[in-house]
Amino acid sequence: MNAETDGTELVEQLLAGKHRALARVITRIENRAPGYRDLVSRLHRHTGDAEVVGITGSPGAGKSTLVDKLANYYREQGETVGVIAVDPSSPFTGGAVLGDRIRMASNVGDMDVFFRSMSARGTLGGLSTATTDAVKALDAFGKDKILIETVGAGQNEIDVVKSADTVAVLVPPGSGDDVQMLKAGILEIADVFVVNKADLDGADRTVQELREMVHMQEDNTATLATGHHGASAVATESEGSDDATGGNDDAGDWDPEIVETVAKDGTGVAELVETLANHRAHLEATGRLAEKARMRYAEEIRNLLRDDVGRLLEDEIERRGGMEELVGDVVARETDPYSVADEVIEPLAECLEE
Amino acid sequence: MNAETDGTELVEQLLAGKHRALARVITRIENRAPGYRDLVSRLHRHTGDAEVVGITGSPGAGKSTLVDKLANYYREQGETVGVIAVDPSSPFTGGAVLGDRIRMASNVGDMDVFFRSMSARGTLGGLSTATTDAVKALDAFGKDKILIETVGAGQNEIDVVKSADTVAVLVPPGSGDDVQMLKAGILEIADVFVVNKADLDGADRTVQELREMVHMQEDNTATLATGHHGASAVATESEGSDDATGGNDDAGDWDPEIVETVAKDGTGVAELVETLANHRAHLEATGRLAEKARMRYAEEIRNLLRDDVGRLLEDEIERRGGMEELVGDVVARETDPYSVADEVIEPLAECLEE
Numbered sequence: 034m035n036a037e038t039d040g041t042e043l044v045e046q047l048l049a050g051k052h053r054a055l056a057r058v059i060t061r062i063e064n065r066a067p068g069y070r071d072l073v074s075r076l077h078r079h080t081g082d083a084e085v086v087g088i089t090g091s092p093g094a095g096k097s098t099l100v101d102k103l104a105n106y107y108r109e110q111g112e113t114v115g116v117i118a119v120d121p122s123s124p125f126t127g128g129a130v131l132g133d134r135i136r137m138a139s140n141v142g143d144m145d146v147f148f149r150s151m152s153a154r155g156t157l158g159g160l161s162t163a164t165t166d167a168v169k170a171l172d173a174f175g176k177d178k179i180l181i182e183t184v185g186a187g188q189n190e191i192d193v194v195k196s197a198d199t200v201a202v203l204v205p206p207g208s209g210d211d212v213q214m215l216k217a218g219i220l221e222i223a224d225v226f227v228v229n230k231a232d233l234d235g236a237d238r239t240v241q242e243l244r245e246m247v248h249m250q251e252d253n254t255a256t257l258a259t260g261h262h263g264a265s266a267v268a269t270e271s272e273g274s275d276d277a278t279g280g281n282d283d284a285g286d287w288d289p290e291i292v293e294t295v296a297k298d299g300t301g302v303a304e305l306v307e308t309l310a311n312h313r314a315h316l317e318a319t320g321r322l323a324e325k326a327r328m329r330y331a332e333e334i335r336n337l338l339r340d341d342v343g344r345l346l347e348d349e350i351e352r353r354g355g356m357e358e359l360v361g362d363v364v365a366r367e368t369d370p371y372s373v374a375d376e377v378i379e380p381l382a383e384c385l386e387e
Numbered sequence: 388m389n390a391e392t393d394g395t396e397l398v399e400q401l402l403a404g405k406h407r408a409l410a411r412v413i414t415r416i417e418n419r420a421p422g423y424r425d426l427v428s429r430l431h432r433h434t435g436d437a438e439v440v441g442i443t444g445s446p447g448a449g450k451s452t453l454v455d456k457l458a459n460y461y462r463e464q465g466e467t468v469g470v471i472a473v474d475p476s477s478p479f480t481g482g483a484v485l486g487d488r489i490r491m492a493s494n495v496g497d498m499d500v501f502f503r504s505m506s507a508r509g510t511l512g513g514l515s516t517a518t519t520d521a522v523k524a525l526d527a528f529g530k531d532k533i534l535i536e537t538v539g540a541g542q543n544e545i546d547v548v549k550s551a552d553t554v555a556v557l558v559p560p561g562s563g564d565d566v567q568m569l570k571a572g573i574l575e576i577a578d579v580f581v582v583n584k585a586d587l588d589g590a591d592r593t594v595q596e597l598r599e600m601v602h603m604q605e606d607n608t609a610t611l612a613t614g615h616h617g618a619s620a621v622a623t624e625s626e627g628s629d630d631a632t633g634g635n636d637d638a639g640d641w642d643p644e645i646v647e648t649v650a651k652d653g654t655g656v657a658e659l660v661e662t663l664a665n666h667r668a669h670l671e672a673t674g675r676l677a678e679k680a681r682m683r684y685a686e687e688i689r690n691l692l693r694d695d696v697g698r699l700l701e702d703e704i705e706r707r708g709g710m711e712e713l714v715g716d717v718v719a720r721e722t723d724p725y726s727v728a729d730e731v732i733e734p735l736a737e738c739l740e741e
Contacts, residue, residue: 070725077723188542323718330717330724331710335700337728342696342735346689349739356685363684364677369431370684371424374691381696384738385703 087194090203115171207235231293441548444557469525561589585647
């Protein structure tokens with residue numbers, strides 16, 4: 034094994050703080066290069082100290098600019114930062130991603146902000162595993178803050194930001210429709226809503242709509258928990274970023290906070306940083322941080338098992354003459370899909386029960 | 388085994404044309420009742436004669452009324468009809484589904500239109516398997532036409548209508564935004580676009596937008612195939628339901644047709660029936676019908692294997708002390724997710740390679 038492919042040396046260099054090694058590890062993770070599993074296995078014991086923030090939202094919400102400003106803010110506070118920008122809709126690296134790289138040029142000389150983009154590779158669910166693994170590489174490297182930036186608001190994006198402890202969802206102002214659409218899936222994952230471009234017309238209304246949505250949710254929770262109804266609806270008109278947590282009696286609950294920013298001139302970035310830190314502190318105080326980590330590991334194990342066993346099954350299908358052959362028998366009505374599945378599974382089931 | 392649970396007798400009754408047995412088989416399929424796999428296995432050899440049409444579209448597009456009218460039209464032509472209405476967004480049977488049943492009351496005395504609703508049961512992917520199985524029951528029963536009706540346009544709905552040979556997508560008029568949104572995933576599965584409520588304002592524009600979209604697609608295909616560009620864009624203004632296929636040189640291709648209907652008074656239903664029949668004839672003539680069946684069986688087998696092996700893995704995790712225990716070791720950094728996956732998979736891999 035030469036130096037180029039030697040995982041041990043690569044891991045040592047990464048742990049010693051070499052950004053080149055970090056970049057190469059992430060490339061291997063992204064390409065599922067031979068030996069990448071072993072790399073990630075070895076990194077695991079060095080992880081667990083980074084604070085991971087996911088940032089998502091529809092295109093044009095200003096994520097790139099905000100992530101850039103956030104990274105710089107952390108850097109100025111003396112923290113090291115890793116950014117992973119994920120585009121689940123694109124199978125290619127390039128295009129917007131190239132733009133991202135240019136955008137981050139202000140940090141190029143400053144390697145304590147390590148920027149990396151990743152794109153979908155066609156493997157279903159593969160991107161969220163790759164993101165989780167890349168976060169581990171950054172974590173093991175010793176980055177204090179890791180930002181996962183992803184475009185859009187579909188299931189893939191939700192899966193990607195699930196690798197984060199805290200999730201911020203960007204909402205462009207004046208987007209009444211978008212607030213409606215957020216309700217599908219995004220509300221559940223948002224810890225912080227960021228109304229970016231807060232200087233534009235419609236920002237107040239968007240903040241108001243988000244606030245009503247959060248209170249409605251909070252109200253539902255309160256009703257379920259105590260049978261009490263209506264108090265938080267009255268509080269809808271109150272001001273301040275902490276109003277969403279004002280009525281929060283249950284220590285385990287966190288009602289999404291709403292922060293207004295103007296990323297391009299840095300307005301609100303300090304407040305966003307504080308809110309993200311508050312959420313982190315909340316997670317730690319309530320034990321939710323450890324609980325989330327446990328849930329993530331369980332999901333990680335299940336995802337890996339599903340992928341691995343999928344490959345085993347494909348091999349087994351090949352050994353039985355291939356899918357074409359099996360389907361041929363089904364078409365000829367000599368067998369049927371359930372019987373085929375039973376036959377393929379049977380040896381596995383027997384073997385496991387031994 | 389008593390008569391209530393005897394699969395053999397149930398299958399015999401279904402094949403003998405007893406609607407009660409058909410209803411009970413579908414209930415067992417929907418509930419994954421013990422022995423349902425065996426039932427579906429036995430039915431398989433009696434399938435393959437029905438024409439299966441999937442009908443989807445956003446809520447309010449008028450699917451229910453149109454399906455009702457289609458079913459009646461087929462019935463008047465002397466064909467037997469089975470309808471499966473699937474609501475992937477609802478975990479419950481009831482509500483809209485109850486409405487469906489009332490809606491179908493005009494056919495209640497006429498059991499040659501067999502109507503059945505199914506809803507999601509929380510199992511991921513389970514609904515498309517259940518739909519496929521229910522279609523088999525109707526097919527084996529001897530229904531000439533099977534209509535699968537599903538609400539919405541998400542991945543679940545797409546999976547559900549994939550059980551059909553021909554897919555019709557309903558588009559409400561005046562919905563420029565909807566036409567835009569259709570582009571994500573739906574365009575690929577639509578064989579026929581139905582602009583229902585064609586008497587409303589905006590219907591012409593919706594037809595026009597759909598036509599442009601179809602021609603753009605067709606144009607792209609033509610460009611890819613021959614390098615020729617622009618001809619079908621010129622044809623955008625042409626009229627008639629067969630214009631979309633006018634420039635179709637490749638016998639294997641089918642460009643989605645656009646049909647206008649007013650379901651509530653039956654306008655356009657005859658034309659829709661003809662278009663669906665044309666698509667079916669095209670599938671048969673080009674060999675695509677057999678090819679689609681083969682692809683569906685392959686996917687069916689893969690889905691069943693994935694579900695089965697998922698259960699095996701859960702059992703294996705239990706045998707190793709349960710997921711909590713495995714995760715505990717990962718949290719303690721005694722092991723990591725990849726190593727855990729390797730350990731669980733190893734015995735399966737070894738056993739298969741023997």
